[in-house]
Amino acid sequence: MSSPTTSRKKVVVLDYGFGNVRSAERALAHVGADVEITRDYDAAMNADGLLVPGVGAFAACMQGLRAARGDWIVGRRLAGGRPVMGICVGMQILFERGVEHGVETEGLDEWPGTVEPLKADVVPHMGWNTVTPAEGSRLFAGLDAGTRYYFVHSYAVRTWDFETGNPRIDAPKVSWATHGEPFVAAVENGPLWATQFHPEKSGDAGAQLLTNWIETL
Template sequence: MIAIVDYGAGNIKSLQIALTTLSIESTLTRDETVIRDSNAIILPGVGAFQDAMHQLRSDNLDKILQEQAAAGKPILGICLGMQLFYETSNEGGLSTGLGLIKGKIERINANVKVPHMGWNTLQIRRNKHITTNIPDQTYVYFVHSYYATDIDNDDLIATSQHGENIPALVQHNNIIGMQFHPEKSGDVGMQLIKNFWEMVS
């Protein structure tokens, strides 16, 4: 079972539908015991970094996520959920994240359209299980104004070009982040979710 962390920020319904379509059991929860007992965790998210971290801390979910990450449980972060994995963000002023992956979150360069919204291609940089049956230059769906920078190159799995190379898919051991929305990315997104579940099971 996958625990979807409920902290008031997310496109939850479409994610739940995608998991159900793939016959993957999931539950939306903020219950610490349910999260600990799950096989894997998804941290979704749409909204502002500071607000999201404040809510996670208020519910003690930051500590649970850090604990479960250290225990080796597979955790997938989607969009804002991926950004929360990093050390800091300058969205709305400097604030600290979960610190599960090295790097920081900064605003996309104003020389290009912000937010980065719509379909864009993935450039696969490194083949991992998460990229199984995912062709290079395939399209996925983005909606974001901030991106990860100063990251460890070994964590970078795929990028997308939007003025510069945007980290689109990252993995640090058991922690996987997708800057795009797999649940809105058609067959490619479904394959990515399936790949994540296969890593779990």
């Protein structure tokens, strides 16, 4: 793990009622960020980076996010090229829709795709697993291929079909993991990054990954 020498970037952990914000705060502070937990619009808009956590059901997270104007904050930041990172359900809500128990809920639609139940013998997928990083990934820089990260989820995006349509714009970098079947484990798309696993619970590997993100702010 890199030593926590990253310059003091201001990171807001969006507090919309769905996410282990204290664990995220501690992990970010450990790698040198100046962290604030808030749903304040101005603070979230003006921070160097915005982290969107998430636990629980897709529909409930979307309801909480909208109640806190988080959908507006994320959209406005991305429109201005300001960095946003989603974790776990905070990643899932960035997709077009989620389907849980037969109920379909609209997500933020930053990426096309549907969050669906994992098809595996054991669900939820809980514990440590490896990830196959995308070629040229900055998120996984300095991390070995066999590094394990901590997952807790029953739903995931199982297919990826998204191209920029513009040869001048880099296609998103998509990293994969497998539990019963392959699923999207992380995405890097301009100012928008996200992980299905929990960096804040992934020890030294997670600290390195968060350092990599903060160094881009």
